[in-house]
Amino acid sequence: xxxxxxxxxxxxxxxxxxxxxxxxxxxxxxxxxxxxxxxxxxxxxxxxxxxxxxxxxxxxxxxxxxxxxxxxxxxxxxxxxxxxxxxxxxxxxxxxxxxxxxxxxxxxxxxxxxxxxxxxxxxxxxxxxxxxxxxxxxxxxxxxxxxxxxxxxx
Numbered sequence: 391x392x393x394x395x396x397x398x399x400x401x402x403x404x405x406x407x408x409x410x411x412x413x414x415x416x417x418x419x420x421x422x423x424x425x426x427x428x429x430x431x432x433x434x435x436x437x438x439x440x441x442x443x444x445x446x447x448x449x450x451x452x453x454x455x456x457x458x459x460x461x462x463x464x465x466x467x468x469x470x471x472x473x474x475x476x477x478x479x480x481x482x483x484x485x486x487x488x489x490x491x492x493x494x495x496x497x498x499x500x501x502x503x504x505x506x507x508x509x510x511x512x513x514x515x516x517x518x519x520x521x522x523x524x525x526x527x528x529x530x531x532x533x534x535x536x537x538x539x540x541x542x543x544x
Contacts, residue, residue, distance in 0.1 A: 404529040411528035414480070418518050419477045421446025426503045427469055427540035434466050449501050466493060476522065493519060 430446060437444040437459075446465070450458035469492055475485035496503060497512040527533050 402529065408530045412530040413474055414484075414518070415479065415522070415527060415531075416526060418515070419473045421508050422515065423470075423473055426507050427466070427473070430466050431470065431513065431524070434463060434511035438463070446503070449499070465495075476527075478539060479527040480536075481532055482527035482531060483523050484532055486519045490516060490519040490523060 414514040433442075433444050433446070437447065444462060446463045447458045450461050450465075455461055468488060472485040472488045472492070476489065477483055493512055493515050495501070496507075497509060497516065500509075
């Protein structure tokens with residue numbers, strides 16, 4: 391019997407596991423923003439516009455890193471944009487790798503992003519971001535939507 395190719399059934403539809411990945415992405419990034427990042431965003435705004443002290447800058451100075459103000463502002467902006475990217479599912483693996491590196495820096499540093507952030511929760515975030523780096527965002531994401539549109543044009 392000659393080789394018979396499998397019929398093309400069109401693009402794969404999202405499975406329940408893909409919706410589960412969406413829920414995990416949404417809840418974890420929302421929790422990170424609400425519990426750890428909101429206070430830093432508020433303090434960063436006061437630091438930039440009203441020249442108030444920011445504890446994150448003092449912690450980065452204590453680490454001996456050059457230009458602590460630039461590093462602190464860049465740190466918070468990278469966290470914000472990468473979390474938004476993970477929530478909507480665009481460049482998920484790259485954003486998760488960025489978040490993994492920043493969270494590892496906060497754990498090793500140690501940087502106190504919020505009073506509720508302890509090393510155990512940082513390790514939990516590290517595991518979650520590493521899982522997103524390895525597994526991607528699933529089919530309920532902009533990554534999959536853009537890839538599907540690109541393959542449909544060909």
